[in-house]
Amino acid sequence: MSRLWRNRRAFAGITVVGIRTFFTYRSLVTFFMVSMLLQVYLLKVVWTAIYGSQPRIDGVSIQTLIVYLTLTNVQLHFTFSDVPRLVRNRLREGQVATDLTRPLGFPAQLVANQLGGTIAGLTLLLPALPLALFLGGLSLPASPVAGLLYMGSLGLAYLIELLIGMIVGLIAFWTLEIWGIQVILGFVSRFFSGALVPIWLFPGVLRKVAEVLPFQAIASIPASIFIGRISGRGVVDAIGLQGIWIVLLLALAAWVWRRAQRRIVVQGG
Amino acid sequence: MGRVIIRAVNLRKEFSRPRRQTGRLGGLRTLMARQYDITIAVDDVSFEVAEGELVGYLGPNGAGKSTTIKMLTGILVPTSGQVEVAGRIPWRERERNALDIGVVFGQRSQLWWDLPLIESFKLIGKLYRVTPQQFVRNLDRFTHLLGLDAFLATPVRQLSLGQRMRGDLAAVMLYEPRILYLDEPTVGLDVVAKERMLTFIAEVNRESATTIILTTHDLQDVERLCRRIILIDHGRVLYDGPVERLVDRYAPHRMLVVQFSSTAAPALSLPPHADVSLDKQESGKVWIRFDPNRVAVADLIAAVTRQCAVSDLSIMEPDLEGVVRQIYERHHLAS
Numbered sequence: 349m350s351r352l353w354r355n356r357r358a359f360a361g362i363t364v365v366g367i368r369t370f371f372t373y374r375s376l377v378t379f380f381m382v383s384m385l386l387q388v389y390l391l392k393v394v395w396t397a398i399y400g401s402q403p404r405i406d407g408v409s410i411q412t413l414i415v416y417l418t419l420t421n422v423q424l425h426f427t428f429s430d431v432p433r434l435v436r437n438r439l440r441e442g443q444v445a446t447d448l449t450r451p452l453g454f455p456a457q458l459v460a461n462q463l464g465g466t467i468a469g470l471t472l473l474l475p476a477l478p479l480a481l482f483l484g485g486l487s488l489p490a491s492p493v494a495g496l497l498y499m500g501s502l503g504l505a506y507l508i509e510l511l512i513g514m515i516v517g518l519i520a521f522w523t524l525e526i527w528g529i530q531v532i533l534g535f536v537s538r539f540f541s542g543a544l545v546p547i548w549l550f551p552g553v554l555r556k557v558a559e560v561l562p563f564q565a566i567a568s569i570p571a572s573i574f575i576g577r578i579s580g581r582g583v584v585d586a587i588g589l590q591g592i593w594i595v596l597l598l599a600l601a602a603w604v605w606r607r608a609q610r611r612i613v614v615q616g617g
Numbered sequence: 618m619g620r621v622i623i624r625a626v627n628l629r630k631e632f633s634r635p636r637r638q639t640g641r642l643g644g645l646r647t648l649m650a651r652q653y654d655i656t657i658a659v660d661d662v663s664f665e666v667a668e669g670e671l672v673g674y675l676g677p678n679g680a681g682k683s684t685t686i687k688m689l690t691g692i693l694v695p696t697s698g699q700v701e702v703a704g705r706i707p708w709r710e711r712e713r714n715a716l717d718i719g720v721v722f723g724q725r726s727q728l729w730w731d732l733p734l735i736e737s738f739k740l741i742g743k744l745y746r747v748t749p750q751q752f753v754r755n756l757d758r759f760t761h762l763l764g765l766d767a768f769l770a771t772p773v774r775q776l777s778l779g780q781r782m783r784g785d786l787a788a789v790m791l792y793e794p795r796i797l798y799l800d801e802p803t804v805g806l807d808v809v810a811k812e813r814m815l816t817f818i819a820e821v822n823r824e825s826a827t828t829i830i831l832t833t834h835d836l837q838d839v840e841r842l843c844r845r846i847i848l849i850d851h852g853r854v855l856y857d858g859p860v861e862r863l864v865d866r867y868a869p870h871r872m873l874v875v876q877f878s879s880t881a882a883p884a885l886s887l888p889p890h891a892d893v894s895l896d897k898q899e900s901g902k903v904w905i906r907f908d909p910n911r912v913a914v915a916d917l918i919a920a921v922t923r924q925c926a927v928s929d930l931s932i933m934e935p936d937l938e939g940v941v942r943q944i945y946e947r948h949h950l951a952s
Binding site: 354358361362364365369372441442446451452610612 | 687
């Protein structure tokens with residue numbers, strides 16, 4: 349921690365680089381945003397049809413469900429970790445050699461970079477919120493307290509996604525190519541995050557699987573707190589679960605990083 | 618000579634790569650079989666470098682130069698052996714070590730591709746905790762020395778190779794590292810750019826007493842800059858010492874080049890001596906190889922001019938390149 353404090357200017361500097369790099373990829377991010385909004389809209393259409401004339405399914409009204417789906421999808425856009433792509437590129441181009449001769453540790457550089465990307469990403473995401481409201485649906489949180497807890501839970505969700513991104517990225521130190529892993533992970537995490545079908549509607553076994561995976565902690569938990577589906581004692585458990593995931597993933601990431609350092613092969617001499 | 622700042626003891630680095638299976642489902646079988654090919658990039662390398670030295674680290678492609686540098690800089694963890702730089706184990710204290718060293722790779726840039734050069738410099742200043750006064754002073758000095766004014770505001774990706782390399786050199790000097798590793802810094806540069814680079818390196822070494830390790834396969838760079846060279850091949854040190862001694866030890870011979878007055882070369886009988894031989898002969902010109910420690914040049918010249926009319930005479934010193942080529946050839950035959 350004290351080391352990070354000494355390096356705060358370095359960290360901030362890399363964050364600024366992350367912000368500036370983001371703007372070179374802005375058009376790509378815009379496409380992601382458009383597809384996210386389209387997905388929100390299609391989910392609304394499909395789920396409205398499924399609900400038909402039923403006022404509630406499993407205690408949740410269609411209006412609330414649409415808010416939940418809109419939130420989870422917007423959130424996934426916000427928490428998205430670009431770290432795997434970053435690590436893969438640095439390794440492919442052999443630039444990792446330079447990164448490793450910096451007085452700021454490689455993992456810290458990755459975090460700073462992603463933070464920059466997220467900050468810059470907000471300049472696109474915030475203006476898109478009214479569109480999300482229009483194509484999907486948003487409402488106020490279930491209560492002011494739920495709103496506050498939601499913000500906290502969203503922060504933890506961001507950390508979980510960041511740590512998963514780190515671990516996946518560091519795998520590239522062994523395999524160099526992680527595109528396949530990224531594709532599979534992209535699908536699995538989206539599905540089990542509960543952003544397409546809410547986890548409470550998953551059938552028995554699938555629901556158990558979703559509950560032991562970390563992905564629901566990224567999307568479903570914060571959004572469920574927001575709409576009041578998780579409340580009271582349940583919130584403590586849910587946020588506690590997020591905390592446990594952070595500790596576990598942090599330990600795993602640290603372990604993988606320790607081993608990755610011995611695996612370094614610099615491409616291109 | 619200052620005290621030892623870099624110490625490598627029995628340094629060794631192996632790389633293991635999964636053995637690629639070919640044929641049907643080759644990729645999958647590569648994953649499953651888990652057979653590895655082991656390459657030894659650096660094999661039992663030991664040396665010490667004193668503070669303020671400028672050492673040429675030489676070897677053909679694939680000799681293990683870059684791998685050694687990457688262990689010294691802390692990028693790679695040695696398979697075995699010890700490495701110590703300024704009292705630290707580089708890979709174990711990578712971040713602290715980074716403040717003491719500057720690394721320039723000729724093949725890649727440490728600058729940020731999308732940022733203007735000056736922005737990259739500012740970021741380097743932040744990363745390496747350069748004080749504002751130090752930053753301004755050094756930026757001034759190196760901008761002037763390396764002639765960077767014209768392109769300080771240009772994004773790095775638009776710079777020419779020569780400009781980029783100068784930018785890279787200035788970037789590492791901004792925080793005045795104690796040790797500078799230059800890995801093939803002149804690769805691909807034209808004569809002018811190269812000259813500028815070499816002058817700068819010499820100056821940095823002289824003025825700031827920066828310890829410099831320069832890897833290259835260009836022997837002219839080394840002859841210009843280094844008093845000491847370490848020669849490696851196949852991951853092993855073949856020679857470590859002054860440049861002149863290398864020449865003396867491996868190539869004691871000189872060449873007497875004689876141009877005769879007539880184009881038809883006359884039959885020449887050389888003094889019957891084991892250390893004198895006719896090396897080459899073409900239209901009116903002969904190359905006579907001799908060992909100046911055994912044969913007096915004057916006697917040799919006298920013997921030649923006695924026999925025929927000579928229009929020109931010169932003595933050729935062996936160049937480092939020839940010497941090194943000889944050593945490599947001998948080494949390849951032996952191994």
